[in-house]
Amino acid sequence: MRDRMAILLLPLAASAVLPLAVFRANRIAAGQPHGLVDTLGPGAAGLALGALALVIGALLALHRPVLRVAVAAGLLVGLILLMGWGAARLAADAPPQARVGPGTGFWIALACAGLLVIDGMTRLRPGPALRLALVALAVGAGWLILGSGALAQLSVLQEYQNRSGAFWREGAKHLWLAFGSFGVAMLAGVPAGILLTRLPRIRPAVLNLLTMVQTIPSIALFGMLIVPLGWVAANLPGAAALGIRGIGMAPAFVALFLYSLLPIVANTVAGLTGVPRSVTEAADGMGLTARQRMLRVDIPLALPVILTAARIVLVQNIGMATVGALIGAGGFGTFVFQGVGQTATDLILLGALPTVALAFLTSAVMDALIAMLPGAAR
Amino acid sequence: MIRSVLLSAVTAAALATSAHAQVVVSSKIDTEGGVLGEMIRAVLENAGIETENRLQLGGTPVVRQALLAGEIDIYPEYTGNAAFFFNRAEDPLWKDAGAAYAEAKKLDQEENDVVWLTPAPANNTWGIALRTDVAEPAGVRTLSDFGKWVSDGGEVKLAASSEFVNSAPALPSFQAAYGFTLGADQLIVLSGGDTAATIQAAANGTSGANAAMVYGTDGQIAFSDLTVLEDDKQVQPVYQPAPVVRAEVLAEHPEIEGLLQPVFEKLTLETLQDLNGKVQVEGIPAADVAQEFLTANDLLN
Numbered sequence: 001m002r003d004r005m006a007i008l009l010l011p012l013a014a015s016a017v018l019p020l021a022v023f024r025a026n027r028i029a030a031g032q033p034h035g036l037v038d039t040l041g042p043g044a045a046g047l048a049l050g051a052l053a054l055v056i057g058a059l060l061a062l063h064r065p066v067l068r069v070a071v072a073a074g075l076l077v078g079l080i081l082l083m084g085w086g087a088a089r090l091a092a093d094a095p096p097q098a099r100v101g102p103g104t105g106f107w108i109a110l111a112c113a114g115l116l117v118i119d120g121m122t123r124l125r126p127g128p129a130l131r132l133a134l135v136a137l138a139v140g141a142g143w144l145i146l147g148s149g150a151l152a153q154l155s156v157l158q159e160y161q162n163r164s165g166a167f168w169r170e171g172a173k174h175l176w177l178a179f180g181s182f183g184v185a186m187l188a189g190v191p192a193g194i195l196l197t198r199l200p201r202i203r204p205a206v207l208n209l210l211t212m213v214q215t216i217p218s219i220a221l222f223g224m225l226i227v228p229l230g231w232v233a234a235n236l237p238g239a240a241a242l243g244i245r246g247i248g249m250a251p252a253f254v255a256l257f258l259y260s261l262l263p264i265v266a267n268t269v270a271g272l273t274g275v276p277r278s279v280t281e282a283a284d285g286m287g288l289t290a291r292q293r294m295l296r297v298d299i300p301l302a303l304p305v306i307l308t309a310a311r312i313v314l315v316q317n318i319g320m321a322t323v324g325a326l327i328g329a330g331g332f333g334t335f336v337f338q339g340v341g342q343t344a345t346d347l348i349l350l351g352a353l354p355t356v357a358l359a360f361l362t363s364a365v366m367d368a369l370i371a372m373l374p375g376a377a378r
Numbered sequence: 379m380i381r382s383v384l385l386s387a388v389t390a391a392a393l394a395t396s397a398h399a400q401v402v403v404s405s406k407i408d409t410e411g412g413v414l415g416e417m418i419r420a421v422l423e424n425a426g427i428e429t430e431n432r433l434q435l436g437g438t439p440v441v442r443q444a445l446l447a448g449e450i451d452i453y454p455e456y457t458g459n460a461a462f463f464f465n466r467a468e469d470p471l472w473k474d475a476g477a478a479y480a481e482a483k484k485l486d487q488e489e490n491d492v493v494w495l496t497p498a499p500a501n502n503t504w505g506i507a508l509r510t511d512v513a514e515p516a517g518v519r520t521l522s523d524f525g526k527w528v529s530d531g532g533e534v535k536l537a538a539s540s541e542f543v544n545s546a547p548a549l550p551s552f553q554a555a556y557g558f559t560l561g562a563d564q565l566i567v568l569s570g571g572d573t574a575a576t577i578q579a580a581a582n583g584t585s586g587a588n589a590a591m592v593y594g595t596d597g598q599i600a601f602s603d604l605t606v607l608e609d610d611k612q613v614q615p616v617y618q619p620a621p622v623v624r625a626e627v628l629a630e631h632p633e634i635e636g637l638l639q640p641v642f643e644k645l646t647l648e649t650l651q652d653l654n655g656k657v658q659v660e661g662i663p664a665a666d667v668a669q670e671f672l673t674a675n676d677l678l679n
Contacts, residue, residue: 097660
């Protein structure tokens with residue numbers, strides 16, 4: 001392996017001597033680090049070390065990216081299962097309020113394995129269909145591991161077990177906030193962008209306005225919407241019955257919608273104005289009406305650019321929806337802010353990890369879909 | 379265009395939340411809010427009153443605003459906070475438990491049609507706790523001792539929220555009453571910090587912290603080897619938790635008052651410390667802690 005990725009093998013080897021787990025007497029007590037032998041017991045620790053040596057050897061010997069990805073992915077899964085097993089072992093003779101979480105050694109090894117997988121994948125350059133299949137495989141593997149209970153004794157999952165009902169409820173709200181506001185923004189933003197290509201004189205003013213919206217800090221925008229929406233709820237007949245409130249889902253939804261507009265409108269304009277003049281002239285020459293040209297030529301050619309905006313907006317919304325928890329909108333942010341309030345890191349992670357996973361998945365799927373478009377650059 | 383866009387977004391948002399006829403139970407986002415809110419919810423549900431769960435909605439301004447706007451119906455509030463709701467923070471009346479409750483009840487009834495129900499006999503007021511290994515050798519037990527000790531050069535570093543440091547009735551009034559001043563290098567200000575964060579900082583000595591802003595009912599105090607200093611000159615307003623409910627909802631369900639009274643009467647300072655500790659330190663969900671307390675005290679049947 002004569003390449004820059006060899007540099008990862010050093011920290012990977014070193015991670016074995018760093019603490020694998022952190023043990024806390026209760027969920028907010030200071031942690032005590034536990035090394036490999038402490039966590040796994042001498043026998044299992046020896047096996048784990050042997051396996052790690054084998055993996056490093058294999059990575060040094062193997063050159064085909066496919067094999068290296070397979071080895072690195074195996075390492076990734078193995079590490080996670082090992083961590084779950086170690087946590088169960090440490091928690092076995094501790095009181096129920098004790099918590100076991102991953103230590104620095106685990107995180108470093110996990111990061112190395114992750115980077116090796118990503119590096120191998122970029123070398124493999126899988127096509128979009130294969131990428132979708134791999135994403136599905138990763139989700140399935142994650143589902144199996146989490147569902148098997150192998151990680152049940154890890155501190156984050158203990159937080160999950162204490163509030164599994166709330167987790168899925170807030171998760172659904174999070175998805176609705178992020179994807180719902182995105183959908184409405186697409187319905188409004190794409191036609192607005194099309195309109196702006198016809199109205200070049202007001203285009204800069206509208207785009208500047210949307211840019212200004214984008215620069216308002218999210219917590220400020222959420223707060224600013226409480227007053228007007230509260231007014232609407234109080235004064236517009238029927239609005240309150242529809243669920244429009246100053247506090248809760250409505251202001252968060254509207255804020256995310258407003259943030260979504262700039263990328264969608266700007267990219268629609270850029271995509272449409274980027275259609276080469278020769279193409280539009282040819283279409284005109286073939287006798288297409290303006291409407292036919294828009295539907296059959298302009299929009300298909302602009303689609304990759306518009307969908308790139310869609311991907312940006314989705315990832316942005318998934319992240320930003322967390323802040324909605326501060327104004328009663330729910331979502332995974334609920335756990336983040338409760339966790340911050342209680343200084344319970346595991347509770348913060350219970351909100352943060354699914355948010356990150358969701359953003360990552362969405363981005364990967366959107367990327368693959370964009371690449372599948374006819375005429376997309378491969 | 380923009381208007382129709384906004385309208386469609388709002389309509390879509392409306393689909394997410396359904397109209398409600400149940401009693402909307404809410405609370406602040408902190409630990410105690412969760413526990414008290416879950417108790418209210420469990421007691422109402424047990425008595426056959428349908429509830430909607432909007433617990434841990436946000437900070438005090440968000441929850442208060444939601445109550446006044448009729449978006450929520452009932453939540454636990456602290457008597458001392460009425461001083462701020464009605465811009466009467468200067469009034470010494472808030473330092474007397476009985477008078478504070480009566481005044482809060484009267485003002486909110488008159489101005490907002492909001493009813494304060496029976497409060498808990500616990501005072502969840504702001505205070506200062508010092509590491510026991512610092513307090514004991516220095517002989518500091520009360521805030522008077524603390525003021526003297528700090529003025530004589532005692533090495534202190536207080537972890538507190540910016541609200542505690544800046545709001546007039548908190549640290550500034552302690553400083554004025556007990557004759558000490560903390561400089562910027564003697565403070566660790568955690569913006570929006572919960573006492574969980576300040577206690578943890580003092581307990582672990584994070585950045586040299588050895589003192590913490592605490593609330594009377596913090597569940598974490600007993601676990602952290604901190605000594606809460608006695609407010610021997612009664613500087614602080616009294617913060618008794620009590621359910622506050624919109625008069626309209628109470629008129630519809632007048633039994634709520636009698637249902638919650640025996641529950642809140644049982645919530646002493648020590649009981650609340652214990653219940654909060656179960657949530658915060660042991661990680662037991664607030665709903666389970668509330669249920670367990672209600673069952674153990676025969677408050678559900």
